[in-house]
Amino acid sequence: MAEDAIQVEINALNEAKNYHKRSSRIEELLDDETLEKNTDDAFGRVIDAFRKVLEVRPTTEAGLLAKLACVRKFREEHPDAILDDMDLLSGLVIAA
Numbered sequence: 001m002a003e004d005a006i007q008v009e010i011n012a013l014n015e016a017k018n019y020h021k022r023s024s025r026i027e028e029l030l031d032d033e034t035l036e037k038n039t040d041d042a043f044g045r046v047i048d049a050f051r052k053v054l055e056v057r058p059t060t061e062a063g064l065l066a067k068l069a070c071v072r073k074f075r076e077e078h079p080d081a082i083l084d085d086m087d088l089l090s091g092l093v094i095a096a
Contacts, residue, residue, distance in 0.1 A: 004063035009056045011071050013049040020046050047081065050074055 020042040027039050054071070058064040074081075 004058055004060045004066070006053065006056050006063040006067050007044070009053045009064055012076075013046070013053050013070065016042070016045040036082040039082040046078075 020039070023039045023042040053067065056067075058067050
C-alpha cells in the first residue's frame with residue numbers, strides 16, 4: 001500500500017526539526033553568535049515544513065490522526081511560533 005502523502009511531509013518536518021536542533025546545539029557549544037543566522041535559517045525550514053504538513057490532505061484515517069498529532073505536538077513544542085497566516089482549524093476540518 002502506498003504511503004499517505006501526509007506521512008512524507010511529517011517526515012520532512014521531523015528532518016527539519018532535527019537539523020534545527022543540531023544547529024542550535026552547535027551554536028550553543030561553540031558559544032558563537034555568528035552562528036545565530038544559521039539557527040534562524042534552520043527554524044525557517046521547520047516553519048516551511050510545518051506549512052506543507054498543513055497544506056497536504058491526508059488520504060487515510062491514519063494519515064488524518066498523524067496530522068492531528070503532528071499539529072498538536074508542534075504547537076506544544078513551539079507555542080510562540082508565529083503562525084498567524086496559517087488557519088490551523090480550517091485546514092484540519094477540510095482534512096477530516
